[in-house]
Each structure stands twice: as structure tokens, then as C-alpha cells.
Amino acid sequence: MDLRQLRYFIAVAEERSFTLAARRLNLSQPPLSQHIQALEAELGTSLLYRTSRKVELTQAGEAMLLRGRAILQQVKSAEDEVRSIGAGLIGTLDLGATGSILRGRLAELLAAYRDVAPLVRMTVHEQAPALQIAALLNRTTNISLMRGIPRERDLTSKLAWREEVVLAVPRTHHLAKRKRVALGELASEDHVILDPNSSDFARYVQTCCVDAGFLPKVSQQVVDAQSIPSLIAAGFGVALVPQSIARFTTADIAFRPIRPSPPAADVFLVFREDETSMVVHNFIKLAGQLLSHRSRLGARRRD
Amino acid sequence: MDLRQLRYFIAVAEERSFTLAARRLNLSQPPLSQHIQALEAELGTSLLYRTSRKVELTQAGEAMLLRGRAILQQVKSAEDEVRSIGAGLIGTLDLGATGSILRGRLAELLAAYRDVAPLVRMTVHEQAPALQIAALLNRTTNISLMRGIPRERDLTSKLAWREEVVLAVPRTHHLAKRKRVALGELASEDHVILDPNSSDFARYVQTCCVDAGFLPKVSQQVVDAQSIPSLIAAGFGVALVPQSIARFTTADIAFRPIRPSPPAADVFLVFREDETSMVVHNFIKLAGQLLSHRSRLGARRRD
DNA sequence: ACGATTGATAGGGTTTCGCTATGGATCTTC
DNA sequence: GAAGATCCATAGCGAAACCCTATCAATCGT
Structure with a gap:
């Protein structure tokens, strides 16, 4: 069985006429007759009761029409789904x-x-x-x-x-009054850092500091970056953090840009x-x- | 989209190999590749992720496999149903x-x-x-x-x-002792008959009597043939009934064959x-x- | 009774299909 | 590490399927 034969049969069944169905299918009438015959032969039963004047469905044809429509619908739905998945919409x-x-x-x-x-x-x-x-x-x-x-x-x-790395300091810290801070100025400060074992960012910041000529003095090391602001607020020192951290922590903490050459927190x-x-x-x-x-x-x- | 392409794709998807699928489909490998390509082109998405060493399904391919199997199953089920209806089994x-x-x-x-x-x-x-x-x-x-x-x-x-018409008489009736009865002997009897307006059988029996030379004398006329036995038992006369009536009424009634030339109750x-x-x-x-x-x-x- | 319409059949040209041969790439093996 | 094996893709050709036009047989309507 073939989807084309199914479409052809449904057209004939709906039009109750080979000629009209052929017109609807942009097809001439003879091949349509032949396809229906082929389908009937394959199913071993006649689907249409034809006189030379009118076409009616047999009981088998009625069933075929219902099932055929369901099949075509399912095919269309499958096509749509696959297309959507292929396009990344589903x-x-x-x-x-x-x-x-x-x-x-x-x-x-x-x-x-x-x-x-x-x-x-x-x-x-x-x-x-x-x-x-x-x-x-x-x-x-x-x-x-x-x-x-x-x-x-x-x-x-x-x-x-792209994000910059900025300096987080308590509002009372002397660097909090500065408009910008150079990396080298942090050599003498206590640092709150992320665990370098679990964080690329922590290792990257450390490298930047080393390039600036010092190894940060660690006062606290945390695993979760979200812990940093409260530790800064509590006076444990300063921290180099991604700029986006600033959005959620305002009280008691100031953020200052690093200039020149701010490290990237991309x-x-x-x-x-x-x-x-x-x-x-x-x-x-x-x-x-x-x-x-x-x-x-x-x-x-x-x- | 075509059921053949669907079958081909499902074979490839199940075998995870064009070569094996082609073997299973009794087909050489190149046309199989082409059909899959055609299907993919029509759906506007690739269904299979091929390296020269292995074939895997894309997400769209996974969906196509599931939906395709469902479609083929539905097609088969529709074919079976139509065939059964065509053969008169359903x-x-x-x-x-x-x-x-x-x-x-x-x-x-x-x-x-x-x-x-x-x-x-x-x-x-x-x-x-x-x-x-x-x-x-x-x-x-x-x-x-x-x-x-x-x-x-x-x-x-x-x-x-084929059924014969037989004579129903009360057991006490003089004809009950006879082995067979001729139609002409009933000319003087009272008859219980079905309504000739609603019953071909009643009209047929009447014609037979006329052919035998008499018009039956009607003592009772009923609409339902099942009423006849009790009226016979009650002594209202005799009746010409289909043989099969005898199977349900034995008490007080005798059935006697009409000979020669018994009327048919076919x-x-x-x-x-x-x-x-x-x-x-x-x-x-x-x-x-x-x-x-x-x-x-x-x-x-x-x- | 005759023309019109419908579905079936016949014959021919085009398209599609599947096959063999071959290429490009990767994995395995010695 | 190089040679062979394996796998999917491509090219070219013969065969089958497909669809078309032309025509026939049967029935309906005028």
C-alpha cells in the first residue's frame, strides 16, 4: 500500500467521482482508475461500487476512507513534528x-x-x-x-x-573612597577568594595578581561565590569578583573598577x-x- | 512522503547501518542512501548522523522512528480491517x-x-x-x-x-386417527386461519384449498401463528400450518400429513x-x- | 433515439527506480 | 605506521513505473 494510492482513493471517495477527483488531484482520469484498481487488488476487495453513472462506497470502502484519513493525518502530524525538531523549535x-x-x-x-x-x-x-x-x-x-x-x-x-572583574570592599575600607584601583595596590590587602581547585575563575584571578607582581594574601577561602559579599561586609578583607555580583549586594559593600587593565571575567x-x-x-x-x-x-x- | 521511504528509514534506524538495512530490505545500499537523502531533503532536516564508521539518530530521527512505526502499524491495521470487511468476516x-x-x-x-x-x-x-x-x-x-x-x-x-404444510387437529377429532389426510377432506371442517391481509402464507394456503375444490370455512382468524395451537386445542376446528409449528406444541393436538400433493410451506x-x-x-x-x-x-x- | 457523460482500456513518452562500479574516509591489523 | 577492510556517498545505465492522449462501452437525459 502506498500513501499516494490512499490520497487518490480518498479523493475519489469524497468526490464520489473519478473524473472530479482526477481534476482535484491535477491528474487525468485513467491513471486514477488504475491506481484504485491496484489498491483494490492488493486488498483483495472492492472499495467502490461503480456503475457508469455513479460511484458509491462499499462497506470496506467506508472503513478504508476513515482509516485512510486517520493515516494521512498522522503522517502530516509526524512530518510537522519532525520538521519542528529539525528546526530546533521543539x-x-x-x-x-x-x-x-x-x-x-x-x-x-x-x-x-x-x-x-x-x-x-x-x-x-x-x-x-x-x-x-x-x-x-x-x-x-x-x-x-x-x-x-x-x-x-x-x-x-x-x-x-564580557564582564570585568571589580574590587569588592567594605564601605568603611580606605579603598572604598577611590574612584578606581590598580591591581598592584591590592598586594598588601587580605583577600577572600574562591577555592582555586574548583574554580577556573579563581585560578585566573590568581594569575592576574601574579602578573601584577604579588601573590594575594588569603584571609578566607570559600567554595560558593555567593558567600563572598557577606564575608567582605564582615571585614575579612577585599575580593576580586565578577561585576555581575554587584547587582545583588549593595549594603555595606562598595565595588570599584580596576584600572588600568581590568581582568576579564568573561x-x-x-x-x-x-x-x-x-x-x-x-x-x-x-x-x-x-x-x-x-x-x-x-x-x-x-x- | 512515502511509505516506502518510511520503511527504508526505519530499517536503517533499527540496524544503525545502511549496509545491513539494505540487506534486510533486499536492496542494494546506494538506492537506500538516496531514499534517505530524499526523505531528509523533504523534511528539511537530517534524521541520521553519519560518520563513515557508524550511524546514529538525530533527535528528529528519533521522533521520525517512533512516529513512523506508529504509522506503519496503523497502515497494517487498516489493511487488515478492510480485508476482513471485504471478505465478510467483520x-x-x-x-x-x-x-x-x-x-x-x-x-x-x-x-x-x-x-x-x-x-x-x-x-x-x-x-x-x-x-x-x-x-x-x-x-x-x-x-x-x-x-x-x-x-x-x-x-x-x-x-x-423446504417445509410441508401439515394439518393440526385436536387429538379427539376424527381426523386425528388417520395416517394421512387429503386436502379435499377438509372442505366441511371449521378452519382457524391467519389473516390473509398480512400473511403470504395464509393466502397461499387459501389458494391451495380453492385448487382442491373448496373455500375453507373460517371459524377463527388470527394475526399471530403462535395463537393457532391453543385455538385448535380449544376445539375451534382444524388448521393448515407449517410443519415446524409441531415442534413446540404437543399436548392435545395431533399433526397429520396432507397426502397426496402436500402444499409447500417453503x-x-x-x-x-x-x-x-x-x-x-x-x-x-x-x-x-x-x-x-x-x-x-x-x-x-x-x- | 441520439448526444453527453462516466469509468475502463490501449499505447507511447517521460520520470523514477534500483543496480553495478567507484570514490573518499575511517578503523583495524600486522 | 602502512596496508587492508569497511562504510556511506556518487555516477552512469538499463528496467520498471508512471502519467498522458486517444478511444471504447455503458448509461443517463433530452
Whole structure:
């Protein structure tokens, strides 16, 4: 049996006429007759009761019409679904992110994506960086947002957005009065840092300090970046943090830009190199567009 | 989209290999590749992720596999159903019959048919003869069993079985002692008859009496043949009835054959000439086989 | 009774289909 | 590490399927 024969039969059954059906199908009448005959021969029963004046359905034909319509409908629905999945309009997207990124600028990216692909089911997993990489490799997540590019062979990265590293100090601290601070000035300060074992960002900041000529003096080391503000407020010293942290912590803390040469706290999209899902590719593409759009805005602002 | 392409894709998806799938489909590998490509082009998305070493499904491919299997299953199920209907193995059969036939030999015909086509839903409608014809014409029933052949142009008849007309008399009646009775001997008897307006059988019996040289003297006229035995037992006279009536009424009544030339009380299958349902045709055919089978038995018995 | 209409059949040209042969890439094996 | 094996893609050709026009047989309406 063939979908074409099915379509042909349904046309004849609905028109109750070979001639009219052929016209509707943009076909001449003879091949239509032949296809119906072939279908009937295959099914071993006649579907239409024809006199040379009118065409009626047999009981088998009635059943064939109902079932045939259902089949064509299901075919169409399957086509639509597959097309949608192929276009990345339907599917699932599992994202990994650390807390500081999740509560940072991620939301606007998610919102923008939701606007383009509202049917995609997004899940954001809050994960420590090491877990993020493992989750990507075992396909638990499709994309992870990280501060730093992992060196795993199967993973690729793409810049999601740029952020500066800023200095967080208690409002009472002498550096809080400064408009800008140079990195070298922090050599004598007590630092609250993230655990360098679990954080690319912490290692990167440490490297920047070393390049500036000093090794930060650690007063406290924490695992979760969200713990930093309260420790700063409590007087444990200063911290170099991504700018986005500033949005959630205002009381008792001041943030000051590092100048000149502020370290970058860039956030990257990390994903499997062999990723096939169009949902994922669309998300990455959108992130790129958002980035270039924003940098164009930034360029205008600078004018 | 084409069912063949669907079958081809499912084979490839299940085998995870073009070569193996081609083997399974009794096909060489190149056309298989081409068909899959055509399907992918039509859907505007790739369904398979191929390296030269392995074949994997994309998300769209996963969906296509599931939906495709469902479609093929539905196609097969539709084919089976249509075939069954075409062969008369599935469907409905509405029969019409008068009380005396319904409670007579009809049961064995129904039972025989149930054995051949157990899935056909049979309904027996008890109807007066005039209603039987109307029901056939407006397609309420497919077949009616009647004692007599209607003259309607759209209806056809076929002998279902042969029955004799026998004489019903009270056990105390002088004819009850006779081994056989001639029709002419009934000229002086009181007769209990069916209403000739509603019964072909009644009219037929009347004609037979007239041919035998007398017009029956009517003591009682009833509408329902089942009322006859009790009236005979009550002494209202004699009655000419189909032989099958004897099976349900023994007490106080005797049945005697009419000899020579017993009138026939044959029962006919009546149906629309343009009837298309294979269920109906199968039923009629089976009735014919049963009849010839029985007459062969009868012939043997006579040897 | 005759013209018009309907579905079936016949014959021919075009498209589609499937096959063999071959290429490019990767994995395995010695 | 190089040669062979394996896998999917491409090219070219013969065969089958497909659709077309022309025509026939049967029935309906005028």
C-alpha cells in the first residue's frame, strides 16, 4: 500500500467521482482508475461500487476512507513534528551554570531564547565547574556557562558575554573612597577568594595578581561565590569578583573598577563538539547575536 | 512522503547501518542512501548522523522512528480491517423474520453462520411480513426470511429450506386417527386461519384449498401463528400450518400429513438486489450450502 | 433515439527506480 | 605506521513505473 494510492482513493471517495477527483488531484482520469484498481487488488476487495453513472462506497470502502484519513493525518502530524525538531523549535535544552552566572546575566539570555523557541523545555542545572564538565561529557547537559575554557578535547567554547572583574570592599575600607584601583595596590590587602581547585575563575584571578607582581594574601577561602559579599561586609578583607555580583549586594559593600587593565571575567558557552541538536545550535547562535548586538550598542554609546 | 521511504528509514534506524538495512530490505545500499537523502531533503532536516564508521539518530530521527512505526502499524491495521470487511468476516447483519420462522429452523442457520463468521454482529428483528419488506427497502434489514416471494422490483429471493404444510387437529377429532389426510377432506371442517391481509402464507394456503375444490370455512382468524395451537386445542376446528409449528406444541393436538400433493410451506431468503455487503452474500451462500447438504442427506435417506 | 457523460482500456513518452562500479574516509591489523 | 577492510556517498545505465492522449462501452437525459 502506498500513501499516494490512499490520497487518490480518498479523493475519489469524497468526490464520489473519478473524473472530479482526477481534476482535484491535477491528474487525468485513467491513471486514477488504475491506481484504485491496484489498491483494490492488493486488498483483495472492492472499495467502490461503480456503475457508469455513479460511484458509491462499499462497506470496506467506508472503513478504508476513515482509516485512510486517520493515516494521512498522522503522517502530516509526524512530518510537522519532525520538521519542528529539525528546526530546533521543539525539544529539550539542559543548561549547566554556576550560581554566580545563574543569578547573573543568564536570565536575559534565557528570556530571549524563550521568545524564539517557546516550545523548547529548558532546564537549568546549578553545578560546580567540575561537575559541569562531567555533565557535558555524559550528555546530562547540552551547554554549560563557565568562566573559562576547559581543555577537554570533545568540548568547544564560545564567548557568551564580557564582564570585568571589580574590587569588592567594605564601605568603611580606605579603598572604598577611590574612584578606581590598580591591581598592584591590592598586594598588601587580605583577600577572600574562591577555592582555586574548583574554580577556573579563581585560578585566573590568581594569575592576574601574579602578573601584577604579588601573590594575594588569603584571609578566607570559600567554595560558593555567593558567600563572598557577606564575608567582605564582615571585614575579612577585599575580593576580586565578577561585576555581575554587584547587582545583588549593595549594603555595606562598595565595588570599584580596576584600572588600568581590568581582568576579564568573561563567560563562555561550553558544549560538545559533536552536538547535533538544533535546539542547542540555535541557542548558541542566539547568544552570539545577542553579544554582537550588545557590543554594537556599546560602540554607539562610546561615540 | 512515502511509505516506502518510511520503511527504508526505519530499517536503517533499527540496524544503525545502511549496509545491513539494505540487506534486510533486499536492496542494494546506494538506492537506500538516496531514499534517505530524499526523505531528509523533504523534511528539511537530517534524521541520521553519519560518520563513515557508524550511524546514529538525530533527535528528529528519533521522533521520525517512533512516529513512523506508529504509522506503519496503523497502515497494517487498516489493511487488515478492510480485508476482513471485504471478505465478510467483520460487519453487521440485520435479519428480519416472522415469529413462526424465528422460532423454527432459523436457529441452526444462525449457528452455522456464527461458526464461519464469529465477528459479525447479527441482529434478528421479529417483524410482520409487510414490515419485513419495508425494512428491506429502507435498509433497516439486510435479509428477511419469509414464506413467499415478494414481487418488489428491487428484491430478490432464494430458497432457504423446504417445509410441508401439515394439518393440526385436536387429538379427539376424527381426523386425528388417520395416517394421512387429503386436502379435499377438509372442505366441511371449521378452519382457524391467519389473516390473509398480512400473511403470504395464509393466502397461499387459501389458494391451495380453492385448487382442491373448496373455500375453507373460517371459524377463527388470527394475526399471530403462535395463537393457532391453543385455538385448535380449544376445539375451534382444524388448521393448515407449517410443519415446524409441531415442534413446540404437543399436548392435545395431533399433526397429520396432507397426502397426496402436500402444499409447500417453503421459507425464502429475501434481500435487496443491489446488496453489496459480503457479510450478506456469505450468509446467503451458506444458506444455499446448508440446503443442498440437507437435500443430499435426504436423498441418501430415500435410498 | 441520439448526444453527453462516466469509468475502463490501449499505447507511447517521460520520470523514477534500483543496480553495478567507484570514490573518499575511517578503523583495524600486522 | 602502512596496508587492508569497511562504510556511506556518487555516477552512469538499463528496467520498471508512471502519467498522458486517444478511444471504447455503458448509461443517463433530452
